[in-house]
Amino acid sequence: MEHDRLPTRAWVLHPDLKTDDHRRAPKPALEEAVSLASALPNLEVLGSNVVPLPKAHAGLLFGSGKIAELKAVFAANEVELVLIDGPVSPVQQRNLEKEWGVKILDRTGLILEIFSDRARTREGVLQVEMAALSYQRTRLVRAWTHLERQRGGLGFVGGPGETQMEADRRAIDTQLLALKKQLDKVAKTRTLHRAARAKVPYPIVALVGYTNAGKSTLFNRLTGAEVLAKDMLFATLDPTMRRLRLPEVTEVILSDTVGFISNLPTQLVAAFRATLEEVLAADLIVHVRDISHPDTGAQARDVETILASLGVEEGTPRLEVWNKVDALPAEEREAMRNRADRDDGVLAISALTGEGLDALCSAIALKVQDARTEEQLHLGFDEGRRRAWLFKQEVVQNETQGEDGYELTVTWTPRQKAQFSAL
Known part of the structure; x- marks a missing residue:
């Protein structure tokens, strides 16, 4: 079909809602939203804007003047899809699509689409489909053609019949029930795998962190594994586990996990709990941070919030890794190294260049031994x-x-x- 050959022309908007006490710094938030959009194949991001929003308008989200201004921009650039980095109600979505003559996808829908594209294991695919159904059940503004597709995206971005509603809640509930039965079967298989792994006398070390923090690059550096590692958000969705030999310790099992993100849809936190179970079972959690990111502090807080919501105990041993020091200016890099040296349980590294990895391996070995x-x-x-x-x-x-x-x-x-x- 045509949408499989030609990229969808997209525009990204970040509404900066002044009444939101928890709103993020608009510039980094927009950059993250653009990165999210760029993570989808067959999507060409033509432009992006921060839209100052004194208050959200119930029917259209934005004010009439801004609606008209953006309509002209979208028409001039022949935009087909507008990605709004925030929640959009079904009514707002329908009204905006009518006003602008484009498809609308909000932050949750975009993340679901990416998760669907990235999921590799049977369990991952089922979890994403269930999360997508739970999300769409309250909206019913799309056709359900994507449910018949065997693989690929969820069909929010392109596909036939999307402009009319062709499914009702009973159809969705039936599909959810069928998916849950399949997921239960897969979960039993995973339980068997877990039982087999429990017999291995090696401690589990879980890499966690905000998406795009460099976990997969670090994982590959340490284990030699060829896990997908790109400068792309959500590059890893299914946990990958490898044995790693450390100094003075026989071996550990290193687990690479899905990247966390702020405002992660609640449906996905629940759906991916099993995907993150290696974190719950870990003897040591290594929190990888992109220390060069302007919002690194806020990202770290988001990771801690999600870990707490998953039920990870505070007593679980932790290491904090400040990654991407190579991306900092020379003076700042040296200051960051000095700060890490003074802070117990913190290491400054570059997974890309290999700087600090020997010290990291020694620290992991020490922490694992201390945990015994x-x-x-x-x-x-x-x-x-x-x-x-x-x-x-x-x-x-x-x-x-x-x-x-x-x-x-x-x-x-x-x-x-x-x-x-x-x-």
């Missing part, structure tokens, strides 16, 4: 299965046999202790 505690256990002769599990985990330091069982000295992580308690 030594304990004395008594097991009866009838607890052979639990004893065998301990030896398989390679946590037993010493064992003596007494009259009524075994006395063992073990060194283990909190995760291993919890697994043992559940046996």
